[in-house]
Amino acid sequence: MVQVAIQDIVDAIGMTGTEDQYYLDLGTGDLLFYSDMAADEDDVQERLDAGDDQLLPLPDLYEINDYATMAAFVDTQDDPVNGELARAIQGRGAFRRFKDEIIRLGVAQAWYAFEAAAHYELAVAWCNENHVAYTEKA
Template sequence: MALPVSIQEVVDAMQLPNDDWCSYLNVDTGEIVTVTDEDRRLVEDDVALDDVPVWQREVLPKAREALESDRFLPLPGPFDIHEWSIMEEFADGLSDEDSRAEVLDALRGRGAFRHFRSTIERLGIESDWYRYRDSAFERIAKEWLDANNVPYR
Protein backbone atom coordinates (compact mmCIF):
# COMPACT_ATOMS: atom_id res chain seq x y z
CA MET A 1 0.00 0.00 0.00
CA ALA A 2 1.25 3.47 -0.89
CA LEU A 3 2.31 5.80 1.90
CA PRO A 4 0.16 8.89 2.47
CA VAL A 5 1.62 11.90 0.67
CA SER A 6 1.99 15.32 2.26
CA ILE A 7 -0.45 17.73 0.59
CA GLN A 8 1.88 20.62 1.44
CA GLU A 9 4.83 18.96 -0.30
CA VAL A 10 2.71 18.37 -3.41
CA VAL A 11 1.49 21.99 -3.39
CA ASP A 12 5.03 23.29 -2.92
CA ALA A 13 6.24 21.24 -5.89
CA MET A 14 3.32 22.48 -8.02
CA GLN A 15 4.29 26.09 -7.24
CA LEU A 16 7.81 25.83 -8.65
CA PRO A 17 9.10 29.17 -9.91
CA ASN A 18 10.17 27.74 -13.27
CA ASP A 19 7.60 26.60 -15.83
CA ASP A 20 10.20 24.42 -17.56
CA TRP A 21 10.72 22.16 -14.56
CA CYS A 22 8.48 19.23 -13.77
CA SER A 23 7.96 17.41 -10.49
CA TYR A 24 7.12 13.73 -10.24
CA LEU A 25 5.56 11.78 -7.38
CA ASN A 26 6.70 8.29 -6.51
CA VAL A 27 3.33 6.70 -5.75
CA ASP A 28 4.95 3.97 -3.62
CA THR A 29 7.08 6.14 -1.33
CA GLY A 30 5.53 9.61 -1.58
CA GLU A 31 8.89 11.04 -2.67
CA ILE A 32 8.74 14.05 -4.98
CA VAL A 33 11.52 14.51 -7.52
CA THR A 34 11.89 17.72 -9.51
CA VAL A 35 13.47 17.39 -12.93
CA THR A 36 14.96 20.44 -14.62
CA ASP A 37 15.27 20.85 -18.37
CA GLU A 38 19.00 20.22 -18.05
CA ASP A 39 18.39 17.01 -16.07
CA ARG A 40 15.93 15.86 -18.73
CA ARG A 41 18.39 16.60 -21.54
CA LEU A 42 21.21 14.73 -19.78
CA VAL A 43 18.98 11.70 -19.21
CA GLU A 44 17.71 11.72 -22.79
CA ASP A 45 21.28 12.03 -24.12
CA ASP A 46 22.31 9.18 -21.79
CA VAL A 47 25.23 11.22 -20.45
CA ALA A 48 27.56 9.22 -18.18
CA LEU A 49 27.73 10.28 -14.52
CA ASP A 50 31.49 10.76 -14.86
CA ASP A 51 30.81 13.48 -17.44
CA VAL A 52 28.72 15.71 -15.16
CA PRO A 53 29.66 17.87 -12.14
CA VAL A 54 29.76 16.14 -8.76
CA TRP A 55 26.54 17.77 -7.53
CA GLN A 56 24.63 16.40 -10.54
CA ARG A 57 25.85 12.89 -9.90
CA GLU A 58 23.43 12.71 -6.98
CA VAL A 59 20.52 14.28 -8.84
CA LEU A 60 20.73 12.54 -12.20
CA PRO A 61 19.91 8.97 -11.09
CA LYS A 62 16.73 10.24 -9.38
CA ALA A 63 15.79 12.25 -12.46
CA ARG A 64 16.33 9.17 -14.65
CA GLU A 65 14.17 7.07 -12.35
CA ALA A 66 11.39 9.70 -12.32
CA LEU A 67 11.42 9.95 -16.11
CA GLU A 68 11.66 6.24 -16.86
CA SER A 69 9.77 4.48 -14.08
CA ASP A 70 6.03 3.90 -14.11
CA ARG A 71 6.07 4.35 -10.31
CA PHE A 72 6.43 8.12 -10.84
CA LEU A 73 3.53 10.34 -11.96
CA PRO A 74 4.02 13.91 -13.19
CA LEU A 75 2.39 16.42 -10.86
CA PRO A 76 0.05 19.02 -12.34
CA GLY A 77 2.06 21.78 -13.97
CA PRO A 78 1.35 25.26 -15.31
CA PHE A 79 -0.61 23.93 -18.29
CA ASP A 80 -2.87 21.97 -15.92
CA ILE A 81 -3.32 24.67 -13.30
CA HIS A 82 -4.46 27.77 -15.27
CA GLU A 83 -3.42 30.39 -12.76
CA TRP A 84 -5.13 33.14 -14.77
CA SER A 85 -8.48 31.43 -14.10
CA ILE A 86 -7.66 31.26 -10.40
CA MET A 87 -6.91 34.99 -10.45
CA GLU A 88 -10.21 35.67 -12.21
CA GLU A 89 -12.14 33.55 -9.66
CA PHE A 90 -10.45 35.48 -6.85
CA ALA A 91 -11.43 38.81 -8.44
CA ASP A 92 -15.02 37.65 -9.03
CA GLY A 93 -15.28 36.76 -5.35
CA LEU A 94 -14.25 40.16 -4.02
CA SER A 95 -17.09 41.73 -2.04
CA ASP A 96 -16.11 45.34 -2.71
CA GLU A 97 -17.54 46.18 -6.13
CA ASP A 98 -14.89 48.81 -6.97
CA SER A 99 -12.03 46.48 -6.02
CA ARG A 100 -13.60 43.65 -8.01
CA ALA A 101 -13.88 45.88 -11.10
CA GLU A 102 -10.27 47.11 -10.74
CA VAL A 103 -8.82 43.62 -10.32
CA LEU A 104 -10.86 42.20 -13.20
CA ASP A 105 -9.76 45.11 -15.36
CA ALA A 106 -6.12 44.40 -14.46
CA LEU A 107 -6.54 40.89 -15.88
CA ARG A 108 -7.35 42.17 -19.36
CA GLY A 109 -4.76 42.69 -22.06
CA ARG A 110 -0.98 42.47 -22.15
CA GLY A 111 0.88 42.18 -18.87
CA ALA A 112 -2.15 40.81 -17.02
CA PHE A 113 -0.11 38.97 -14.39
CA ARG A 114 2.02 42.03 -13.63
CA HIS A 115 -1.01 44.35 -13.57
CA PHE A 116 -2.92 41.94 -11.35
CA ARG A 117 -0.09 41.79 -8.82
CA SER A 118 0.41 45.55 -8.72
CA THR A 119 -3.35 46.11 -8.36
CA ILE A 120 -3.83 43.71 -5.45
CA GLU A 121 -0.76 45.21 -3.77
CA ARG A 122 -2.10 48.76 -4.19
CA LEU A 123 -5.52 47.68 -2.87
CA GLY A 124 -3.96 45.97 0.15
CA ILE A 125 -5.46 42.56 -0.65
CA GLU A 126 -2.24 40.76 -1.51
CA SER A 127 -2.41 38.46 1.54
CA ASP A 128 -6.02 37.60 0.66
CA TRP A 129 -4.86 36.62 -2.83
CA TYR A 130 -2.07 34.38 -1.57
CA ARG A 131 -4.44 32.62 0.84
CA TYR A 132 -6.91 32.11 -2.00
CA ARG A 133 -4.18 30.89 -4.34
CA ASP A 134 -2.82 28.46 -1.75
CA SER A 135 -6.32 27.09 -1.18
CA ALA A 136 -6.86 26.67 -4.95
CA PHE A 137 -3.54 24.84 -5.33
CA GLU A 138 -4.44 22.58 -2.40
CA ARG A 139 -7.81 21.78 -4.00
CA ILE A 140 -6.11 20.96 -7.32
CA ALA A 141 -3.58 18.76 -5.52
CA LYS A 142 -6.30 16.85 -3.67
CA GLU A 143 -8.32 16.34 -6.84
CA TRP A 144 -5.21 15.07 -8.66
CA LEU A 145 -4.27 12.73 -5.80
CA ASP A 146 -7.84 11.40 -5.60
CA ALA A 147 -7.95 10.85 -9.37
CA ASN A 148 -4.70 8.89 -9.15
CA ASN A 149 -5.78 6.93 -6.03
CA VAL A 150 -2.89 8.33 -3.98
CA PRO A 151 -3.60 8.66 -0.24
CA TYR A 152 -2.65 11.96 1.36
CA ARG A 153 -2.39 13.67 4.72
Protein backbone atom coordinates in the same frame (compact mmCIF):
# COMPACT_ATOMS: atom_id res chain seq x y z
CA MET B 1 0.58 2.10 -0.83
CA VAL B 2 2.60 5.28 -0.54
CA GLN B 3 1.27 8.16 1.54
CA VAL B 4 2.24 11.81 1.09
CA ALA B 5 1.71 14.99 3.06
CA ILE B 6 -0.85 17.02 1.15
CA GLN B 7 0.99 20.25 2.01
CA ASP B 8 4.05 18.92 0.15
CA ILE B 9 1.89 18.51 -2.97
CA VAL B 10 0.40 22.00 -2.45
CA ASP B 11 3.88 23.50 -2.10
CA ALA B 12 5.11 21.76 -5.25
CA ILE B 13 2.09 23.04 -7.18
CA GLY B 14 2.85 26.56 -5.98
CA MET B 15 6.47 26.31 -7.15
CA THR B 16 5.84 24.79 -10.58
CA GLY B 17 7.14 26.98 -13.38
CA THR B 18 7.20 26.98 -17.15
CA GLU B 19 10.34 24.82 -17.31
CA ASP B 20 9.60 22.74 -14.20
CA GLN B 21 7.74 19.58 -13.32
CA TYR B 22 7.36 17.70 -10.06
CA TYR B 23 6.92 13.95 -9.86
CA LEU B 24 5.79 11.70 -7.06
CA ASP B 25 7.95 8.62 -6.70
CA LEU B 26 5.31 5.97 -6.06
CA GLY B 27 7.91 3.68 -4.54
CA THR B 28 9.28 6.05 -1.91
CA GLY B 29 6.67 8.81 -1.60
CA ASP B 30 9.33 11.41 -2.38
CA LEU B 31 8.57 14.43 -4.52
CA LEU B 32 11.16 14.86 -7.23
CA PHE B 33 11.85 18.10 -9.07
CA TYR B 34 12.63 18.17 -12.77
CA SER B 35 13.65 21.22 -14.78
CA ASP B 36 14.28 21.47 -18.50
CA MET B 37 17.08 23.87 -17.56
CA ALA B 38 19.02 21.14 -15.72
CA ALA B 39 17.91 18.09 -17.69
CA ASP B 40 21.47 16.99 -18.53
CA GLU B 41 22.35 16.24 -14.92
CA ASP B 42 18.99 15.04 -13.74
CA ASP B 43 18.29 11.56 -12.39
CA VAL B 44 14.59 12.18 -13.05
CA GLN B 45 15.27 12.56 -16.78
CA GLU B 46 17.16 9.27 -16.82
CA ARG B 47 14.28 7.53 -15.09
CA LEU B 48 11.75 9.07 -17.48
CA ASP B 49 13.85 8.05 -20.48
CA ALA B 50 13.98 4.51 -19.10
CA GLY B 51 10.17 4.42 -18.86
CA ASP B 52 10.08 4.32 -15.04
CA ASP B 53 6.40 3.84 -14.19
CA GLN B 54 7.04 4.78 -10.56
CA LEU B 55 7.14 8.49 -11.45
CA LEU B 56 3.73 10.14 -11.41
CA PRO B 57 3.70 13.73 -12.68
CA LEU B 58 2.03 16.32 -10.50
CA PRO B 59 -0.18 18.91 -12.20
CA ASP B 60 1.70 21.07 -14.68
CA LEU B 61 1.17 24.78 -15.35
CA TYR B 62 -1.63 24.06 -17.80
CA GLU B 63 -3.51 22.06 -15.17
CA ILE B 64 -2.76 24.56 -12.42
CA ASN B 65 -4.11 27.42 -14.57
CA ASP B 66 -3.12 30.39 -12.45
CA TYR B 67 -4.98 32.73 -14.80
CA ALA B 68 -8.29 31.01 -14.03
CA THR B 69 -7.47 31.25 -10.32
CA MET B 70 -6.82 34.98 -10.67
CA ALA B 71 -10.10 35.45 -12.55
CA ALA B 72 -11.97 33.51 -9.87
CA PHE B 73 -10.39 35.71 -7.18
CA VAL B 74 -11.43 38.84 -9.07
CA ASP B 75 -15.01 37.57 -9.02
CA THR B 76 -14.90 37.35 -5.21
CA GLN B 77 -14.00 41.01 -4.83
CA ASP B 78 -16.43 43.90 -4.44
CA ASP B 79 -16.32 47.08 -6.51
CA PRO B 80 -14.11 49.01 -7.06
CA VAL B 81 -11.43 46.35 -6.38
CA ASN B 82 -13.23 43.95 -8.71
CA GLY B 83 -13.09 46.39 -11.60
CA GLU B 84 -9.46 47.35 -11.04
CA LEU B 85 -8.35 43.72 -10.92
CA ALA B 86 -10.53 42.75 -13.89
CA ARG B 87 -8.73 45.38 -15.98
CA ALA B 88 -5.34 44.27 -14.66
CA ILE B 89 -5.73 40.70 -15.88
CA GLN B 90 -6.52 41.62 -19.48
CA GLY B 91 -3.88 41.13 -22.19
CA ARG B 92 -0.13 40.71 -22.08
CA GLY B 93 1.52 41.27 -18.74
CA ALA B 94 -1.59 40.26 -16.82
CA PHE B 95 0.30 38.40 -14.10
CA ARG B 96 2.67 41.28 -13.37
CA ARG B 97 -0.16 43.85 -13.37
CA PHE B 98 -2.26 41.63 -11.14
CA LYS B 99 0.56 41.28 -8.60
CA ASP B 100 1.10 45.06 -8.61
CA GLU B 101 -2.62 45.75 -8.21
CA ILE B 102 -3.25 43.34 -5.34
CA ILE B 103 -0.52 45.14 -3.41
CA ARG B 104 -1.77 48.60 -4.35
CA LEU B 105 -5.36 47.70 -3.48
CA GLY B 106 -4.44 46.03 -0.19
CA VAL B 107 -5.80 42.60 -1.05
CA ALA B 108 -2.51 40.69 -1.34
CA GLN B 109 -3.12 38.60 1.80
CA ALA B 110 -6.60 37.72 0.60
CA TRP B 111 -5.15 36.71 -2.79
CA TYR B 112 -2.45 34.50 -1.29
CA ALA B 113 -5.00 32.75 0.93
CA PHE B 114 -7.30 32.26 -2.09
CA GLU B 115 -4.45 30.93 -4.22
CA ALA B 116 -3.34 28.54 -1.44
CA ALA B 117 -6.90 27.23 -1.12
CA ALA B 118 -7.09 26.70 -4.89
CA HIS B 119 -3.78 24.82 -4.87
CA TYR B 120 -4.99 22.73 -1.93
CA GLU B 121 -8.18 21.80 -3.80
CA LEU B 122 -6.15 20.88 -6.88
CA ALA B 123 -3.75 18.78 -4.79
CA VAL B 124 -6.59 16.86 -3.15
CA ALA B 125 -8.30 16.29 -6.51
CA TRP B 126 -5.00 15.11 -8.02
CA CYS B 127 -4.42 12.68 -5.14
CA ASN B 128 -7.95 11.33 -5.42
CA GLU B 129 -7.75 10.95 -9.22
CA ASN B 130 -4.45 9.13 -8.93
CA HIS B 131 -5.36 7.03 -5.88
CA VAL B 132 -2.60 8.60 -3.80
CA ALA B 133 -3.19 8.48 -0.06
CA TYR B 134 -2.37 11.68 1.77
CA THR B 135 -2.13 13.07 5.26
CA GLU B 136 -3.03 16.57 6.36
CA LYS B 137 0.19 17.09 8.33
CA ALA B 138 3.78 16.45 7.33
